[in-house]
Each structure stands twice: as structure tokens, then as C-alpha cells.
Amino acid sequence: MRLDGLKRDAVTGLGWMAGCWQQRNGTRVTDEQWMHPAGGSMIGMSRTVAGDRMRAWEALRIVEEEGRVVYVAQPGGGPATRFAASHLSDTLAVFGNPAHDFPQRIAYRRVGADSMVASISAVRNGNEQRMDIPMRRIVCE
Numbered sequence: 001m002r003l004d005g006l007k008r009d010a011v012t013g014l015g016w017m018a019g020c021w022q023q024r025n026g027t028r029v030t031d032e033q034w035m036h037p038a039g040g041s042m043i044g045m046s047r048t049v050a051g052d053r054m055r056a057w058e059a060l061r062i063v064e065e066e067g068r069v070v071y072v073a074q075p076g077g078g079p080a081t082r083f084a085a086s087h088l089s090d091t092l093a094v095f096g097n098p099a100h101d102f103p104q105r106i107a108y109r110r111v112g113a114d115s116m117v118a119s120i121s122a123v124r125n126g127n128e129q130r131m132d133i134p135m136r137r138i139v140c141e
Contacts, residue, residue: 010069010088011062012037016110017044017093021135027051030133032060032118033140040064062093071095071106102129113137 018036022029027050034044044060061072069085071093083095083106091110098104103120110116114137121130 010085011040011042011064013088013090014042014062014093016090017042017108017116020138020140021116022138023133023135028055030135031138032135034060073106 015037017034019034021032021034028048029050030046030048032044032046034042036042040063042062044062046056046058046060047054048056057076059074059077063070063072065082069088071083071085072080073083074080081097081100083097083100085093085095087094092107094105094107096105100122102122102124104122105120107119107121108116109119111134116135116137118133118135119130120133121128123129
């Protein structure tokens with residue numbers, strides 16, 4: 001989605017994502033933190049811990065790049081994968097990259113002031129594979 005189809009301050013409109021978020025599933029805990037929008041960007045990070053071991057981490061960015069809003073993910077510090085915005089609002093942010101294996105789509109949906117659901121999905125062999133990650137806002141430490 002090009003910026004001409006979005007407000008000029010499209011990234012600023014995602015300020016509802018800023019802060020610290022957490023999902024707990026048994027002994028598995030995923031924390032995701034997003035900085036407030038500034039300079040046409042948001043910087044984020046995610047870490048998943050199971051028991052006493054880190055299982056995954058990821059560097060994240062949402063940036064205005066070449067006239068588009070782009071979500072950039074770097075799992076484990078590896079190569080960056082870009083997902084172009086297809087919908088941005090005060091309750092929903094959707095990004096896609098149909099050429100990527102998994103995920104092809106990343107979405108964040110606001111559910112009240114203190115909850116949001118992140119979802120990752122892809123279509124494989126005509127079937128959608130999807131994972132929803134419900135998160136609640138926590139105090140940043």
C-alpha cells in the first residue's frame with residue numbers, strides 16, 4: 001500500500017501498538033515490545049522463553065520506505081523480510097508478503113485498551129495455516 005492511499009502519518013496512527021505485550025501459554029512466555037512512533041518508524045522486539053531457556057527472538061520495525069509502510073522482521077537476527085501494509089487503522093494493522101514461505105501475512109488487531117491479537121498466516125496447497133497470539137498489555141520493566 002503506497003502512502004498516497006494512506007495518511008501521511010500512517011505509522012504514527014499505529015501508536016496503539018506501542019508498549020509491552022505478553023502471551024503466556026503454560027511455561028512458554030512471549031514478550032513483545034514496541035517503541036512509540038517517531039520519525040516515520042516504530043521499533044520492536046520479541047522474545048519467547050520456555051521454562052528457563054530462550055527459544056526464539058526477533059528484531060522488528062515498521063517503517064515508511066520508498067512511499068510504502070513496511071513491517072520488517074528479522075528472526076534470530078537473520079536476514080530481514082519485508083511485509084507491505086495492506087490495511088492500517090486505529091484497531092487493525094495488516095502486512096503481507098505473498099512470496100514468503102511462512103508467514104505471508106502478519107496482522108495486529110486491537111481488542112480494547114489492554115489486549116491485542118497478533119496473527120501470522122500463509123496459504124499452502126490451497127489451505128490457510130494460521131496462528132493467533134492473544135496478548136495483554138503489561139508494565140514495561
